[in-house]
Amino acid sequence: MADNVQIETVPSIQVREMWERQQPIFARIYREGIAAVVQSMPDAAKLFRSSTCIIKCIDEGVPGDGLHMAGSGILRSSEAVRDMVQKANAEGVTSHTGCGAAQLLFTETYGHAPTPGELDAFAEEKARAIAGLCGIPYTGQIGVLSRPPELHIARIVYYVSSADFDHTVGNILPPGFTVSRRYMGLEDALDETALGVNIAFGHHGFGDLISADAPFVLCAVGDPTDPNLGEDQLRKELKAVQEQFPQGRVIIDGFNAPPPVS
Numbered sequence: 001m002a003d004n005v006q007i008e009t010v011p012s013i014q015v016r017e018m019w020e021r022q023q024p025i026f027a028r029i030y031r032e033g034i035a036a037v038v039q040s041m042p043d044a045a046k047l048f049r050s051s052t053c054i055i056k057c058i059d060e061g062v063p064g065d066g067l068h069m070a071g072s073g074i075l076r077s078s079e080a081v082r083d084m085v086q087k088a089n090a091e092g093v094t095s096h097t098g099c100g101a102a103q104l105l106f107t108e109t110y111g112h113a114p115t116p117g118e119l120d121a122f123a124e125e126k127a128r129a130i131a132g133l134c135g136i137p138y139t140g141q142i143g144v145l146s147r148p149p150e151l152h153i154a155r156i157v158y159y160v161s162s163a164d165f166d167h168t169v170g171n172i173l174p175p176g177f178t179v180s181r182r183y184m185g186l187e188d189a190l191d192e193t194a195l196g197v198n199i200a201f202g203h204h205g206f207g208d209l210i211s212a213d214a215p216f217v218l219c220a221v222g223d224p225t226d227p228n229l230g231e232d233q234l235r236k237e238l239k240a241v242q243e244q245f246p247q248g249r250v251i252i253d254g255f256n257a258p259p260p261v262s
């Protein structure tokens, strides 16, 4: 019984409501493909805006452009993080409250789950360590998420060839995890993508609502000017994640970034 009580952190009616809210856009994505959705957006090019590159979590609660790594990089090796920061020219590191990646690492480290206070302190401590490692500033803990604090509402991972992608622009594309494939090694990027799917399938996500009838989407966001990071290449890479889950429950979709606005 205790277990059941523990996982009922969000009333099921709220979960259902958050799910239903996304049904129209997902119905369209399943029917037409996400490329058609993006092509119909008048300001699609604005989905790719470059600004100061800040490190953020992959969490759908902290969307926007930037270098996205789970827990701002706390699951990656020091070498990998330094390499990514250098390539992306990142200028700061954030953390956020209620971080699933920090929860994972805390539990692995201490053998028990953290309290909410311990979790947020841990996420900050680890992000500060990454800032120190890379010689860039820690720019603070994001305390207000664009999702309910106890619920992951993502049904999609954006697997992105750029650090400029912001799926919230135009308010058309659904909320999703963002994995910055351009700067991340293949194995790490696939690992972070699978983490997003596992969160969505778990007790803090939509869980069993995601099915072959309403599958999770792995979305390749390609760079058509780079043969290594085009949509087709990224789709091929994502197959390794799709295969980890029951058939039909995860699909691959994608689009190439439109030409930049001149």
Ligand SMILES: [Zn+2]
Pocket (backbone or CB within 6 Å): 057, 058, 059, 070, 071, 072, 096, 098, 099, 100, 101, 102
């Ligand atoms: Zn996080």
